[in-house]
Amino acid sequence: MASPTVPAEGAAEHTLPPALVGRLVSRVVSDGAATAAIPGPFTGEPLATIPLTSADDIGVAYGRARAAQRAWAALPVRERVRPFLRLADALVERRSEILDIIQLETGKARRHAMEEFLDVALCSLYYARRAERLLKPRRRQGLMPALTRVQELRHPKGVVALIAPWNYPFALGAADIAPALMAGNAVIHKPDTQTCLSSLWVLDLLTSLGLPEDVWQIVVGDPSDIGDPLVDGADYVSFTGSTRGGRAIAERVAPRLVGYSLELGGKNPMIVMADADVERAARGAVRACFTNAGQLCISIERMYVHEDVYGRFVPRLVELVEGMRLGSGLDFEAEMGSLTHQRQLDAVTRHVDQAVGKGATVLTGGRARPDLGPLFYEPTILTGVTGDMDLCANETFGPVVAVYKYRDEDEVIARANDTPYGLNASVWTRNTAAGRRVAARLQAGTVNVNDGYGAAYASYDSPMGGMKQSGVGRRHGAEGLLRFTEAQTVASQHLMDFEPPGALGYERFADLMAEGVKIMKKLRIR
Template sequence: MVHGMATPTASLRTLAPTLIERLSSRVTADSGATTTIPAPFTGEPLATLPLTGADDVHTAYAKARVAQRAWAALPVRERVKPFLRLVDALVDRREEILDVIQLETGKARRHAYEEFLDVAMCSLYYARRAGKMLKPKRRQGAFPIATRTVELRHPKGVVGLISPWNYPFALGASDIVPALMAGNAVVHKPDTQTCLSSLWVLDLLISLGLPKDLWQIVLGDPAEIGDPLLDNADYVAFTGSTRGGKAIVERIAPRLISYSMELGGKNPMLVLEDADLDRAARGAVRACFTNAGQLCISAERLYVHERIYDDFLTKFVARVKDMKLGTGLDFEAEMGSLTYERQLEVVTRHVEQAVKEGATLLAGGKARPDLGPLFYEPTVLADVTGDMELCATETFGPVVSVYKFSDEDAAIERANDTPYGLNASVWTRNVARGRRVAARIQAGTVNINEGYGSAYASYDAPMGGMKQSGVGRRHGSEGLLKYTEAQTVASQHFMDLEPPPALGYDRYANGLATAIKLMKRFRLR
């Protein structure tokens, strides 16, 4: 049985009314409407916040465009200063933001801590490198010496950014930071349930020197504010479901603006026959149940070689059954709550349908209202078949299905048998073998002997999805340069790109043809 550590409601720290009032003032809203968000741990009210109307979205863009022009005119070295200050401030005030994240999402503190680390490390990475990434670059010209070519990078303008509820701090701030450093303004729609962490970091950045109108936050129903948010954007960045991403593309396609998206996943974990089973069992718990499985890059399909299948399952299931669930604002709980009632309904439906149709329940399998209204036990199922919804559809909860395979090729084929391609992991003592297997898996990131963190936290490398798991990348140079327009400026010197009047075009053409061979021979091209 999964262990629960129910914490009485009275013992939970709450957010100070003065903090809620200050954060509320950072919402761009004048509609007069409000909404109250609950704390997932208890279902009790957490905060009442103003809601944005369609007219407010237009106002947000107008303010952002004015602020963006002045911001883009600053040297990059000046633009990065608030973010260098942010790194220290985050470390100094980490307990405060961890409380905010936990109370608005219901996740365990150790998983909230990953969000803190992500924003701090991602901000530091780009603050140190933005100047070099955005610096004008000399490029090879049409003719050596005679053509001097430079690549410039200009900000897109105002980015419309939509961030999800599951990692609200990380997937809001860590995408907005490079967009701002690139010289853009941002109009940001976080999920209303989990907007407090975004408002918190915006409030902090303004105190550290960020112009107050540069990052606008709007809250409300997508049916009311979604269209004006997209229709006014110069670029759209979205993290969420594949269905939502497709709807956004349809809306912005007539304007031919650029976009990037991280979408859904049904991520595989492959445990090869030479894997360290204790390490793999520990890693599988982390890969499958971080943030109660509400993680785009978590593992939902676990493929284990038949030689080690029974031994691995014994170790893995024992660890799952020994997990500690709880609501405490400390690091004791290994897993927290789901965030939304609708997510609890999906998890319950997937598990009940699978068991009814013949799947074997190895661990978990039920809600835990004794701990809180949205708790569900970490669940492991075997004998899941292709006709079950759980097999191919993203659950986005604390549920994993386990499958047996006979050889490496079969495992790779099954890992790739999905419309998604976001993340994967391979477990083996032979890292060279793991890299060969990883290269054959159709996923934007693949981790060896880790579930997701080693690839995601490699900020110098791109992160994103293949197939229907996304378009574009975050992190690395692409994570910043995607928010810019590339411009080529070339000046011509000493010679023109047409023949001198006395030469004639035939002789000129023959001369150019000869020059191609000479450039090749002397490695000028």
């Protein structure tokens, strides 16, 4: 079994300029009483020391946020979007700096850090171009034509608590915060402690581009210390993370009837149909399974291959995976970086070792690579995974995929849907119409035909989120902004009321109203 190779060139120095780190961490809401050192995943050596936020600091942050939000919401939308229109150019100009930060705090390959960069630039630009139209008052049809005038207004929720994960900290922080701010809210943002530097960097940048102080504040700390006061103070909660964490948030806010959106876990299937282009599907599978070392909520962890192409597809996939370049260089050579946390390496190792112990076969990979760095694990393909193995149904969140053979369409759809999750799916076929037909039968919030995840996720005009236990609500599209608003209907009645005019009796009035229903139907007014 061949091992993935390492780029020949040596890795760059894995440190950040102290002045940069000092400027960024000064933006954490904290009294400075407690700190935490975050290690660099590539080396295990300290990358930065972060001041931690206390429960009392959370109260201070909310006080500042509410004061700032009132003035921010009073601005016209066209003024609120200006910092975000400037952001795209500023990101391009400082691309190397943010890519370094993302890599060093997460351990991901630079090409995957680039995806985060593009997501923030393009998603924020999408909303900056459309926020004014999405938020403007809208005329709605009234009860009585020409007599009832109705407007739908959109008001900000107030202060949003946004809890972002560690795996895509730049994208799943800033790209969600942008529409929340454009809608007129203030945001209290809690990134993961390990990966807070990229969020602090873009906050610092946006402030220099005209975003007022205190409308976006960053708090850092363990959920057990600051999670409850953070959620308790919010007018709306946006959370990306585990299904277990999402349930806890839903239970916490339920007594206050506070709204929330949750993007949660997944066990995402990929279906390779009998007519698939084997080479294209195998190359697509490498990307779908091993981007960011598999630490991607929409990555593929289950692969169903039709028996007619199984014998060609699986060997080619193994060949491609064995040729992958792993490394920690701050360049675009490595095809996969390391895991981010020791706990994630432990979880991946546990899933694979248990599966092998119960009879699964490792086709390639299946071992940690401490020679590359403390958290590297080889991209791994297994067969013979069965229902009594944790790897079968539970999210692994690492560079591991199980491959299964199937015979017919109904069978594979049933197997793909046999999960409590429903976040993302992928279908590969030369017949796009057939692929779309299969996609429509899959219980997943996004389905990609002849792509693993990017086609649907990066189509910002369309909603993205999960079915079943993979989430509540959607990011992207109109809903991705409007979820941060309260809808208000204002209706004014003109000329006549809902009472019989003059001496007209109510019975005759009721007859006329009933006839009016038929007339409105005939004229297609209703």
